[in-house]
Amino acid sequence: MAKCIGILTAGGDSPGLNAAIRAVGKSLLHYNIQLLGFRDGFEGLVYDKTMHLNNDDLSGILTAGGTVLGTSRTKPQKMPVGKNIMDMTDVIVENYKKHQLDALICIGGGGTHKSALKLKEKGLNIITIPKTIDNDIACTDNSIGFDTALRIATDAIDSLHSTASSHKRIMLVEIMGHRAGWLTLGAGLAGGADVILIPELPYDINNVANAILQRSREGKRFSIVPVAEGAVSKAEALLFAQAAARKEKATSKKDKEKSKIELENLWLARTGNTLRIAQKLEELTGQETRVTILGYLQRGGKPSPSDRILATKLGNACVDLIRKRQFGYMVASKGQDIEPVPIEEVAGKLKLVPQDHPWIKSARETGISFGV
Ligand code: F6P
Helix, strand or coil: CCCEEEEEECCCCCCCHHHHHHHHHHHHHHCCCEEEEECCCHHHHHCCCEEECCHHHHCCCCCCCCCCCCCCCCECCEEEECCEEECCHHHHHHHHHHCCCCEEEEEECHHHHHHHHHHHHCCCCEEEEEECCCCCCCCCCCCECHHHHHHHHHHHHHHHHHHHHHHCCEEEEEECCCCCCHHHHHHHHHCCCCECECCCCCECHHHHHHHHHHHHHCCCCCEEEEEECCCCEHHHHHHHHHHHHHHHHCCCHHHHHHHHHHHHHHHHCCCCHHHHHHHHHHHHHCCCEEEEECHHHHHCCCCCHHHHHHHHHHHHHHHHHHHCCCCCEEEEEECCEEEEEEHHHHCCCCCCCCCCCHHHHHHHHCCCECCC
């Protein structure tokens, strides 16, 4: 029977992380199994920064945003140590053994799943819980934090309507989501947007302007345009596709690294994209345009009821797997059920919005333009 389980939260924080930690801890208590927290993501495992999570520590955290454990984007396999980047996975293995852990639960998104796979390959008993406001984790319908962020972004769009209408403006609202458009599409659909720009459907700025001008001809006084932080124009999409193809073809380590840097630079060059779109739209339409960047507000504050329920179900499912000694899985949300999915099937994959997704179809049928 298991005696002690480790837990950490890694990557960007998400509302609902504490609800998951609490659910794991409370479920383990039933079986007299201890929970040991590691601080600040994988850093805690490398530097042995721990936090006891007894019954009292688990009280009062269900509704709190952020993570009581702290988090970081540090990858154990590529960790900055002084001036060097080092593989610290062996140090993690030592600390795992030192604490006599029976399993380690890693709560995180895309990056966390890659790191978790490395630790699984080192022979550790790993279970992961999917969390990210971006909703881009493969093999799961949903991830902790998405619903809360969706509400925050939708509320923001709701609020923009009255000021947009009063001033007869085009209102751009930049929404997070990394390379995926789930949050922007969902909030745009729920908030009654007029044009939605997402990475999965590269836009042509002239088509965006034409959709707005058409609205003006129909007597509409304003336009609401949610823009995903990863939205790309058709020209940019081509550059990304060409760089990705070069990365795919690269055979030597040097060429692979070079094309990876090329892709990262292309991504960085897009900083300020929403502001540039606004400027261009003002030029093309002659209409006053304003930008709101929601930023970290989308990740802050208390989790929604759905996220609390999801986090609790996923936390409980982890403990079921531990009791059955089934390790090496992500607990995935599939409809109303939770199913284990091998970490290999999740790591390194990205769940983007499929072009034929029902949300895209609904948006089109209600007259929303994607500027394609
Ligand atoms: O992955 C969650 C997320 O909020 C993305 O939407 C965003 O691109 C990124 O994190 C921001 O990262 P950081 O917290 O490192 O600035």
